[in-house]
Each structure stands twice: as C-alpha cells, then as structure tokens.
Amino acid sequence: MLRRKISKKSYSLVTEGALYRERLSEYNITITAQDLGSSSLASAVTITVKISDINDNSPVFKEASYIIYIRENNGPGIKIGKVSAIDLDLQQNAKVIYSLLPAEVGGLSLLSYISINSENGNMYVLRSKDYEQIREFQVTVKAAVIVRVVITDENDNAPFILYPLQNSSSQANDLVPRSAEAGYPVTKVVAVDGDSGQNSWLSYQLLKATDASLFAVGSQNGEIRTTRPLNERDNFKQKLLILTKDNGEPPRSTASMLNVLLADGFSDAFLQVFEVPSEEEKDGTLTTYLVIALAMISFIFLFSIVVFTIIKECKRRNISEKYNSVCGNFYDANGFPGDLVGASGP
Incomplete structure (x- = not known):
C-alpha cells in the first residue's frame, strides 16, 4: 500500500509495506496541492506507479x-x-x-x-x-x-486351459455312472487369462460332442452337466470339444478336448478303457497285427525251406553210404574182384 507523506519543505511518496506485483501490478495515485488562501485554490495530478517484476515465484x-x-x-x-x-x-x-x-x-x-x-x-x-x-x-x-x-490392457492373451490338460500324452478321462440323472455334474473346464478387466472375462461353449444331446456346459463357469438320464444305447466313450472365449475386442479363444467315460461301476471302468478301444486305436492295432502275421508267415516259410533242404541232403548222404556198404560186402562174399585176383596169383 502507498501512502502520501507531505511536509512543508518537501513532498514524497513512500510505501508502508511490501508490494506484490502478482496482487496488484500498478497503482494510480492522485496528488492534490491546495493553498491556504482565503479563497483556497487547488490543483491535482495523477501518478501511475507500476510494480516491476522479480523472479520470486516458482512454477x-x-x-x-x-x-x-x-x-x-x-x-x-x-x-x-x-x-x-x-x-x-x-x-x-x-x-x-x-x-x-x-x-x-x-x-x-x-x-x-x-x-x-x-x-x-x-x-x-x-x-x-x-x-x-x-x-x-x-x-x-x-x-x-x-x-x-x-x-x-490390450487383449493380447488367449485363454489358457488348466483342466483338462491338453499337453499330456495320456488324456484324462472323467467317469460318469450310467445311473446318472439329468443335471449330474460331470467335470469343470478351468481356464485363466493373462489379460485384465473385461479382456479376462471368460465364457464357455460346447462346440462338438459325440452326443450333443447328452451334455451341456455352463457359459459362465465352465461346468459340464448331463442334460438327460443316461441309457444303455449311449456310447461308452464320449468326446467333448469345449471352446473357451474371452470378452476382449477382438475376442480370443482356445479349444480343449475332454473325454467322458460312461460306466456301470467305477471298478471296471478302467478295464473297459483298454477293452473297448476307439476306432483310431482299432485301426492301429489291426495294422500291427497284420505286420506281425506277415513276419511270422515269412519266417515259417523260410524255416520250412531250410528244414526241407537239410532233410533232403541227409537222405542223399544216407543212401550213398548204404550203397557203398552193400557193394563192399557183396564183392567180399563172392571173392571178387579183390579176392579172386589174390587167389589166382600163385
């Protein structure tokens, strides 16, 4: 703030405190001079005081x-x-x-x-x-x-299936008794997604099945349940193809294969896994049997030829030895040719 101080000998304008340009950058001050006559006269002047800046503020x-x-x-x-x-x-x-x-x-x-x-x-x-x-x-x-x-987050990760394992040489089999009614809990597809938010929200869908009318999968939780009672006409081995999809844009998905075995009792179910092979297993086993059979036939044929040759050679040698033996005895008994020659010598 500015205040005017006037004395008889001099006039000065001084400050009473610090001035901040940021608060008020300039002041307009009017100074009036007035005489002391009987008819007082006055004159006024306006002074503009501008406050200069110093670097006293941080950004x-x-x-x-x-x-x-x-x-x-x-x-x-x-x-x-x-x-x-x-x-x-x-x-x-x-x-x-x-x-x-x-x-x-x-x-x-x-x-x-x-x-x-x-x-x-x-x-x-x-x-x-x-x-x-x-x-x-x-x-x-x-x-x-x-x-x-x-x-x-970007949707750059596809769902990863924790169960059923897809990288195992021996696939896992889930067992279901043939006495199961509709709504029987078979198993659950477990998956995770490395993304976040809606990019990691997963949904499940049954893409393909040996009998599509027999099973249903929960779209939100991946639970697989039977949709009707089982009967004897249902195939022992059921294959399910489950699609797991995230909610990203664009969505990413992963398919997983699941085997379900229908059994009257769990005790003999594992035996039936080996007794009732799949069509692919049957074809592979049949091919193996054919190769083994051909190899055995070839071996027996070669063995027979070798045995026949050996027997024939042995018979030939026996006949030759018997002939020589008979001939030697005959000549000795009749005195010729060796005995006759020896007898007529002297």
Whole structure:
C-alpha cells in the first residue's frame, strides 16, 4: 500500500509495506496541492506507479498430480499426454522449462521409456509397453509434479486351459455312472487369462460332442452337466470339444478336448478303457497285427525251406553210404574182384 507523506519543505511518496506485483501490478495515485488562501485554490495530478517484476515465484502446475493412460503394445513416438505449469512472474521470469528427473522402470532408465518436450510439456512414449510386465510407473517432472503413467490392457492373451490338460500324452478321462440323472455334474473346464478387466472375462461353449444331446456346459463357469438320464444305447466313450472365449475386442479363444467315460461301476471302468478301444486305436492295432502275421508267415516259410533242404541232403548222404556198404560186402562174399585176383596169383 502507498501512502502520501507531505511536509512543508518537501513532498514524497513512500510505501508502508511490501508490494506484490502478482496482487496488484500498478497503482494510480492522485496528488492534490491546495493553498491556504482565503479563497483556497487547488490543483491535482495523477501518478501511475507500476510494480516491476522479480523472479520470486516458482512454477505451479495446474494439477497436483497427473494420471496418463496408454494402451499396451503401443508404437514408439506417440504423444500420451501433457503437463502444464504457470509462473506468476513476467517475461523471462515466467518461462517454464520442462524436464524429467532420473529414475528407473523395470531395471531400465526412465528416459528410455518417456520423453517430454521442454517447451510445451507434451509427453511421448519411446518404446512399446507390455501390460503383463509393467502396469504403471511414476514420472517426476522437474518443478515437482508427479505424473502417474498407467498401462491399459490390450487383449493380447488367449485363454489358457488348466483342466483338462491338453499337453499330456495320456488324456484324462472323467467317469460318469450310467445311473446318472439329468443335471449330474460331470467335470469343470478351468481356464485363466493373462489379460485384465473385461479382456479376462471368460465364457464357455460346447462346440462338438459325440452326443450333443447328452451334455451341456455352463457359459459362465465352465461346468459340464448331463442334460438327460443316461441309457444303455449311449456310447461308452464320449468326446467333448469345449471352446473357451474371452470378452476382449477382438475376442480370443482356445479349444480343449475332454473325454467322458460312461460306466456301470467305477471298478471296471478302467478295464473297459483298454477293452473297448476307439476306432483310431482299432485301426492301429489291426495294422500291427497284420505286420506281425506277415513276419511270422515269412519266417515259417523260410524255416520250412531250410528244414526241407537239410532233410533232403541227409537222405542223399544216407543212401550213398548204404550203397557203398552193400557193394563192399557183396564183392567180399563172392571173392571178387579183390579176392579172386589174390587167389589166382600163385
């Protein structure tokens, strides 16, 4: 505030306290001079006092903190938001320069993720973000404003089936007694989704079945139940193809195969699994039997030829030996040719 102080010898205008340009940048002061005559005369003048600026104000951000949402799997160089600060000073004293304070995100320097335009506060993403690895991080802009960057989820994960196992060499079989009535709980498809929010909401659908009228799957919980009583005409082995789909845009899905065995009693059910093979198993077993049979026939044929050859050779040798033996005895008994020659010598 300004107050006029006047003395007879001099006139001065002084302040009574500190002046703040930010509160009032100028003052219009009217000074009146009046004489002391019997008919007083006066004259007035108006003085404008402008308050000069000093850099006594720090920049102030429009928000105490910011939240910026960016989509995962984003491309680099995309503008993701803006921070804005004002300074109550004037001209050069009011110019705000933006910068990021050093920090780390996921073991890497923050400056490799985010950049800021020093002139206008625009913020840009420098590399792709994966929601499943980094869901949010904080950036501190110089002048002490905190910017919270939140990664929004993209539907980049298909449902993963926990049960029934799809990577096992021996498929799991769920057993159902033939005495089961409609609504009997057979099993449950268990799946998870690595995404978040509605991208991880799962629904289930029966795509294909050996007998589509026999089973139904709960669309929200994946529970599989019978829809009618079982009878003797129902195939012992039932195959179900279940589709698990998420609620993302676009949706992603995974199909899983489930085997259901119908049994009169659980004690003999496992025996029947091996006694009643599937059509594919039957074809494979028949082929194996044919190969073994052909190999056995070939072996027996070759063995027979070898035995026949050996027997024939043995018979030939026996006949030859008997012939030589008979002939030798005959000549000896009659005295020739060896005995006759020896007898007629002298």
